[in-house]
Amino acid sequence: MSVETMNRNEGKNQPEVGRDVPRLESRRKVTGRADYVHNLSVPGMLHAKVFRSTVPHGRILSIDTSEALDAPGVHYVLTGEDIRAMFPHPYYGPAFHDQPVLALDKVRYVGEPVAVVLAEDPFAAADAVQMIVADYEELEPVYDEVEAVTSPVVVHDVLKPAGTFPDLKHLHGKRDTNVALDYQLRRGDCDAAFSAAAHVFEHEFRSQPVMHVPLEPMVSLAVPDHDRLTIHTASQSPSFVRMEIARLLGWPENRVRVMVPHLGGGFGAKLYIKLEALVACAALIARAPVKLSLTMEEQFYTITKHASTFRIKTGVDADGRITARRCEVYWNGGAYADIGPRVTQKSGFTAPGPYDIENVSIDSYALYTNRPPAGALRGFGIPQLVWAYESQADIIARELGQDPVEFRRRNLLRNGRPQATGTIMESAAIHEVLETVVERLEWAKPFDRGSGPVRRGRAIAIGFKASIAPTTSVAIVTVAADGSASLSISTVDMGQGSDTAMAQIVAETLGIPTEEVTVVHPDTDTTPYDMATLGSRSTFHTGNAVKRAAEDARERLARLAEEAGMPAQDSYAPAEVFRKRYGMQAGTVTGTGSYIPEYRSPDEDGQSPKVTPYWMIGATGVELEVDTETGHVHVTRMVNAVDCGTPLNPKIVEAQISGAAIMQFGFTMSEEMHFDAGQVTNASFADYKIPGIHDIPPLMDEYIVDAVQSGGPFGAKGVGESATFGVSPSIAGAIEDAVGVRLTELPLTPEKVLRAIRAAAGDPLED
Amino acid sequence: MRQHISFNLNGRPVSMDVGAHEDAVDVLRRRNLFGARESCGQGLCGCCTIKVDGVPVSGCLTLGLKLDGAEVETVEGLEREGVLDIVQQAFIDAGAFQCGFCTPGFVMMASDLLARVEAPTDEQIKDHLAGNLCRCAAYPEIIAAVRAAAEKRSAHAQV
Numbered sequence: 001m002s003v004e005t006m007n008r009n010e011g012k013n014q015p016e017v018g019r020d021v022p023r024l025e026s027r028r029k030v031t032g033r034a035d036y037v038h039n040l041s042v043p044g045m046l047h048a049k050v051f052r053s054t055v056p057h058g059r060i061l062s063i064d065t066s067e068a069l070d071a072p073g074v075h076y077v078l079t080g081e082d083i084r085a086m087f088p089h090p091y092y093g094p095a096f097h098d099q100p101v102l103a104l105d106k107v108r109y110v111g112e113p114v115a116v117v118l119a120e121d122p123f124a125a126a127d128a129v130q131m132i133v134a135d136y137e138e139l140e141p142v143y144d145e146v147e148a149v150t151s152p153v154v155v156h157d158v159l160k161p162a163g164t165f166p167d168l169k170h171l172h173g174k175r176d177t178n179v180a181l182d183y184q185l186r187r188g189d190c191d192a193a194f195s196a197a198a199h200v201f202e203h204e205f206r207s208q209p210v211m212h213v214p215l216e217p218m219v220s221l222a223v224p225d226h227d228r229l230t231i232h233t234a235s236q237s238p239s240f241v242r243m244e245i246a247r248l249l250g251w252p253e254n255r256v257r258v259m260v261p262h263l264g265g266g267f268g269a270k271l272y273i274k275l276e277a278l279v280a281c282a283a284l285i286a287r288a289p290v291k292l293s294l295t296m297e298e299q300f301y302t303i304t305k306h307a308s309t310f311r312i313k314t315g316v317d318a319d320g321r322i323t324a325r326r327c328e329v330y331w332n333g334g335a336y337a338d339i340g341p342r343v344t345q346k347s348g349f350t351a352p353g354p355y356d357i358e359n360v361s362i363d364s365y366a367l368y369t370n371r372p373p374a375g376a377l378r379g380f381g382i383p384q385l386v387w388a389y390e391s392q393a394d395i396i397a398r399e400l401g402q403d404p405v406e407f408r409r410r411n412l413l414r415n416g417r418p419q420a421t422g423t424i425m426e427s428a429a430i431h432e433v434l435e436t437v438v439e440r441l442e443w444a445k446p447f448d449r450g451s452g453p454v455r456r457g458r459a460i461a462i463g464f465k466a467s468i469a470p471t472t473s474v475a476i477v478t479v480a481a482d483g484s485a486s487l488s489i490s491t492v493d494m495g496q497g498s499d500t501a502m503a504q505i506v507a508e509t510l511g512i513p514t515e516e517v518t519v520v521h522p523d524t525d526t527t528p529y530d531m532a533t534l535g536s537r538s539t540f541h542t543g544n545a546v547k548r549a550a551e552d553a554r555e556r557l558a559r560l561a562e563e564a565g566m567p568a569q570d571s572y573a574p575a576e577v578f579r580k581r582y583g584m585q586a587g588t589v590t591g592t593g594s595y596i597p598e599y600r601s602p603d604e605d606g607q608s609p610k611v612t613p614y615w616m617i618g619a620t621g622v623e624l625e626v627d628t629e630t631g632h633v634h635v636t637r638m639v640n641a642v643d644c645g646t647p648l649n650p651k652i653v654e655a656q657i658s659g660a661a662i663m664q665f666g667f668t669m670s671e672e673m674h675f676d677a678g679q680v681t682n683a684s685f686a687d688y689k690i691p692g693i694h695d696i697p698p699l700m701d702e703y704i705v706d707a708v709q710s711g712g713p714f715g716a717k718g719v720g721e722s723a724t725f726g727v728s729p730s731i732a733g734a735i736e737d738a739v740g741v742r743l744t745e746l747p748l749t750p751e752k753v754l755r756a757i758r759a760a761a762g763d764p765l766e767d
Numbered sequence: 768m769r770q771h772i773s774f775n776l777n778g779r780p781v782s783m784d785v786g787a788h789e790d791a792v793d794v795l796r797r798r799n800l801f802g803a804r805e806s807c808g809q810g811l812c813g814c815c816t817i818k819v820d821g822v823p824v825s826g827c828l829t830l831g832l833k834l835d836g837a838e839v840e841t842v843e844g845l846e847r848e849g850v851l852d853i854v855q856q857a858f859i860d861a862g863a864f865q866c867g868f869c870t871p872g873f874v875m876m877a878s879d880l881l882a883r884v885e886a887p888t889d890e891q892i893k894d895h896l897a898g899n900l901c902r903c904a905a906y907p908e909i910i911a912a913v914r915a916a917a918e919k920r921s922a923h924a925q926v
C-alpha cells in the first residue's frame with residue numbers, strides 16, 4: 001500500500017488556510033510581553049493563600065483562625081462556614097455539584113482547601129496560613145480505584161449529579177457508593193464468542209496518577225464592581241466559568257464577566273472551575289479584588305490525570321481475527337468528580353480500540369477516592385485505554401506468532417464499518433496512519449536487536465478517539481469601516497495556536513491576509529459562547545462556527561454593496577463598500593455563526609448511530625535500546641503520524657504532534673505522583689520529572705497523512721491529543737521486543753525494567 | 768525591612784526600595800517587566816532567567832537586594848529600537864514555542880550561548896538549555912531555532 005503523506009512545504013491550494021502562518025502573538029511571546037493573568041494586579045487587591053487539609057478523610061471538628069486573623073496585613077480569614085453563611089449552596093462541578101468552595105463538614109483528600117487568608121501582600125498571607133489550626137476526626141480513607149468499588153469507606157454520603165447530563169440522572173440521591181458513573185456498552189454476545197474463540201487472552205493494565213503541570217500555575221483574580229463581578233482567570237472554559245459562577249451566586253449570567261488572556265499552558269488542568277469559585281466568593285465577602293496564584297506544588301493538589309485499571313479480555317479466532325472483547329475500566333477520580341464521569345463515558349466509546357469486533361462488552365466506572373481530584377488531561381482517558389489495548393495487541397500477536405503489524409492490519413476498522421457503539425466509521429484514515437508509521441520506521445527491513453548488555457527493540461501502536469459531542473461554539477466576525485476584521489470567540493489559545501488557525505479561516509473566507517485579522521480574547525461581555533477549549537474540539541467546532549460567521553459577514557457586505565448600488569461581483573473591497581454606502585469611512589458589518597454537530601445519545605446498550613462528528617487517529621512507532629544491566633531505556637527514534645484531516649496550519653500541527661508525543665513520553669517514562677498516607681510526596685520538579693531537552697528521542701518525525709475530514713472547516717479536525725495515543729504501548733512493546741519482558745504498569749522506570757529482566761532470568765532483585 | 772538599591776536595568780539606571788523577602792522576579796514585576804516569571808520558584812525550570820553582571824541566574828533564587836549595583840538584563844532588553852534580537856526572530860521563524868510561558872527563559876539562555884560559542888553543536892545547545900523546561904515540549908523547534916540563529920549570525924559576520 002502506498003501512503004501519501006504531506007509535509008509542510010508541499011503546498012496547499014488555498015492561500016490562507018494551509019499556510020504556515022507564524023502564531024499571531026509571536027512577537028509578544030519572544031519579547032516577554034504576552035499577557036497572562038499571572039502578570040495582572042489591580043489597585044486595592046488582596047492576595048489569597050489557601051490553608052489545606054492534612055488528612056485524607058475526616059470530619060472537621062474545629063478550625064481556629066484567630067491568630068491568623070490578628071497577623072499583620074491580614075484582612076480576612078474565611079472557612080467553608082463563612083462561605084456557606086453568604087452563599088447557601090456553595091458546591092460546584094461540571095458533572096456533579098459535589099465540590100465545596102472550601103471544605104464543609106468533611107475533608108476528602110490531603111491538600112483540600114479548608115480556609116483562605118486574604119492579606120495585603122502574598123507574604124503576609126502565606127505567613128498567616130501557618131497560624132491556622134484545624135482539628136479533624138479522622139476517617140478511614142480509600143485510595144485504590146478497584147477497592148473503592150466495594151470498600152465500606154464512602155467518600156461522599158450522597159451523590160449529587162449536576163442535572164445537566166441526562167445519563168447521570170439515575171445516580172441522583174444514591175447513597176453508600178463511590179461509583180460516580182457506570183457506563184456500559186453491549187454489542188453482540190461476548191460469552192458465546194469467548195466459548196467459540198480459538199484463543200482467549202486476559203490481562204490487566206494500570207496507569208499512574210500524573211499532573212499536567214502547566215508552567216503558568218493556576219491563577220484567578222476576581223474584581224467586584226457594584227452589582228457585577230469580573231473574573232480574570234487562566235481558564236480553558238470561560239463560558240462555563242460564567243455560567244457556573246452565576247449559578248453559584250444566584251445571579252443572571254450577564255452580571256458575571258470572565259476574561260481570559262493568554263494561558264501559560266492548560267492541557268486540561270484549567271478547565272471548569274478551579275480557583276474561580278473561591279476568588280469570586282472571597283471578593284464578594286471582602287468587597288475587594290482578590291487574587292489567588294497557586295504555587296507549582298499546589299497544582300498537584302488541584303487536579304490530576306486519572307489513574308486507571310483496565311481489565312481486558314479478548315477472544316481471537318484461528319486466523320488471528322478478534323471476535324470478542326470485554327473491557328472493564330476503573331477510573332480513579334479522586335475526591336471530587338470534576339469531569340471524570342465524562343472521561344469515563346466518552347472514552348468508554350472507544351475502549352475496545354480501533355478494531356472491527358463483532359462482540360463487545362464495556363463497563364467503565366468513575367470512582368471517588370481520597371486522592372486529589374482527577375479530570376481531563378490531553379486525551380480525555382484515551383491514552384490510558386490505548387496503553388492497555390495496544391499492549392495486549394502485541395502480546396496476542398506474539399503468542400500467535402504473528403507480525404504485530406499484520407495482526408493490526410487484519411483487525412483494524414475500515415470506513416463504512418460500525419464501531420463498537422454502532423456508529424459507522426467515516427473520514428477515518430486509520431489504515432493510512434498505521435501504514436505511514438510502518439513505512440517511515442522501515443518495518444519491512446531487518447532490524448538488529450543487538451547482542452551483549454544493550455539490546456534493541458521496536459514496536460508500533462495506534463489509537464483513536466471520539467470527539468466530545470454534542471457541544472456548541474459561537475463566533476462573531478466584525479468588519480470595520482476600513483475593511484479590517486476582528487474575530488470574537490471564547491476559545492482559549494493556551495499555546496495550541498487556535499487564534500492563528502481561526503484567523504486563517506476568517507482570512508480565507510474574506511479574502512484578506514491572516515496577519516490583518518485581530519482575534520479578541522475571551523471576554524464573556526463581548527465574546528460569544530464556546531463550550532470549552534478541550535478534547536481537540538476547537539478546530540472542528542469553533543472552526544465551523546468561525547467559517548459561518550465569516551461567510552455571514554461576507555454576505556452582509558454584499559448586501560451593503562447592493563444597497564450602495566454597486567454592481568454585483570464575487571468579492572468587494574470592504575472599505576469601498578462602506579464608503580459608498582455611508583458616504584465616508586463609517587459603519588460596521590457583523591457576521592455571526594454557530595455550530596453544534598449532530599449527536600445521538602447512546603441507548604442503554606451504548607449503541608448510537610452518531611456518537612461523534614469525527615474521529616481522531618494517532619499512531620507511534622519507536623526504536624529503543626535497553627541496558628540489561630541497569631534497566632535504562634533509551635528511545636533512539638520515534639515516528640508519529642496522525643489523521644487530522646487537512647491541516648489549517650501544518651507547522652503548528654507538527655508542533656502539536658511532537659509536543660503531545662513528548663508529553664506522553666514523560667507520562668510513560670518518568671512521571672508519577674507518589675503518595676504517602678494520601679499526601680503527595682513529590683509535588684515539585686525536583687522529584688517529579690517532566691521531559692527536559694536532553695530527554696527527547698534524538699530522532700523524531702511527525703507525519704500528517706493526506707486526509708479530508710467531511711464536515712470539517714476546509715477539511716480540518718482537531719489534533720492536540722492524537723499523538724499521545726500510541727506512545728506508551730509502543731515503548732512497552734519495544735521493551736518486550738528487545739529483552740522479552742512485558743511491563744503492565746506505567747511508568748516504565750528503569751527499576752521496573754530491571755526487576756522484570758532479573759525476575760525473568762530467575763535472579764530477582766531484592767525489594 | 769526595606770532597603771534602597773540602585774542598579775542598571777537593561778542599560779538604564781533605576782533605584783527603588785526593595786524588601787528583604789523579595790526576589791529578583793518580584794522586583795522586576797514592580798518595574799512592569801513580566802518576561803522573567805516565576806513558575807517552579809525553586810530554580811528548576813528557568814522561566815525566571817535573567818542576567819546579573821553578565822551571568823544568567825534564576826530570578827526566583829536571587830534576592831532582590833543582591834541586584835544593588837548590578838548590571839541587570841531581562842528579555843525585554845534584547846529588542847533594540849523595535850528590532851528583534853537574532854534569537855528572538857529565530858524563535859518566531861522556527862515556531863519554537865506554544866504557550867510562550869517558558870520562552871523568555873529559553874531566549875535568554877540561547878542568546879547567552881551564542882555570546883559564548885560561535886557555532887554550537889546540538890549537544891552544546893542542549894547542554895546550555897538543560898536547565899529550562901518547556902511543558903509544551905517545543906524542544907525540537909527550540910533546538911532548530913538556536914541552530915538557525917547561530918548560522919544566521921555567522922552568515923552576517925562573514926559579510
Ligand code: FES
Pocket residue numbers: 804805806807808809810811812813814815816825826827828
Ligand atoms: S521559577 Fe525560577 S527556576 Fe523556576
Ligand code: FES
Pocket residue numbers: 215264265495863864865866867868869870900901902903904905
Ligand atoms: S511554550 Fe509552553 S511551556 Fe514552553
